[in-house]
Amino acid sequence: MSLKHTYTLIAPFYDAMLARATRAARQRSLAALPTDPGRVLLAGVGTGLDLPHLPAQHHYIGLDLTHAMLRRALSRVGPVDFAPVQGDAQRLPFADGAFDHAVLHLILAVVPHPAACFAEIARIVKPGGSVLVFDKFLRRGQPALLRRLANPLVRRVATRLDVVFEDLLPAAPQLALEHDQPALAGGWFRMIRLRRY
Template structure:
């Protein structure tokens, strides 16, 4: 089953499964967006669960693979300067250095090629910009046998359980870790700020 097809089927239930569990972490992550107004990419915007927590001074562009997810964004836009674009976060339809900052919430562990996704974000970020990552990652050398056992099935339906962030970052020149903090589930979910050099 393709990712696009899976998330078209999941879209009606996504908020009920994800919203409450991730709301506080999303709010905390988004508070790290710089105060100076800029253009911000929301890669994998989904149903727009980040939108109620976005600082109002920025202009936002949200990209998602599926129309079914983007259709649910509308009621959440409020007064935000927000534009939705259907597209692939692994092949962003934007010019180099066209965003001041980027938000990657629950996307790197979903896409089939997380290094390609992060590389695309690095490409569209201006030097001096930042990328805010919130997702679930294994650490290098972490055994996590149950996650690894469930991964072959879950990666076909909704998400990967085997992504090692450090391995993804190692394939993405131009980004450096500014901070990395545990967020949920005993540190399985992490909040990471990356700065574009």
């Protein structure tokens, strides 16, 4: 089953699974967006769970692979300048340096090729821009036997459980790590901020 098909099927249930559990972490992550107005890509915007927490001064483009997710996101658009775009976060349909900032909430552990997604983000963010990441990652050398055993099945349905964030960094050498802190589930979920040089 393709990722597009899977997320079309789970779109009606997505919020029930994630909204409450991730709300506070999303708010903390998005608070790091700069105050100066700019263009911000929400890569993998999903059902729009980030939208109520966005500062109003920016222009946002919300990209998602499925129409079903984008349709749900549109119902959450409040007083922000927001445009939906259907597309693949691993092959972004935007020019180099098209955005001042990018937000990757719960997308790097979902896409089949997270390094390709990460490299694309580095390509479309302007030098000096920021990248905000909130997702679940293993640490290098972490055994996490249950997660690794479940990964072959779970990754076919919805998400990967084996992504090591540090392994993604070589794909985007122009992104420098500025901040990394545990967010949820004993540090399995992390909030990360990077700067594009």
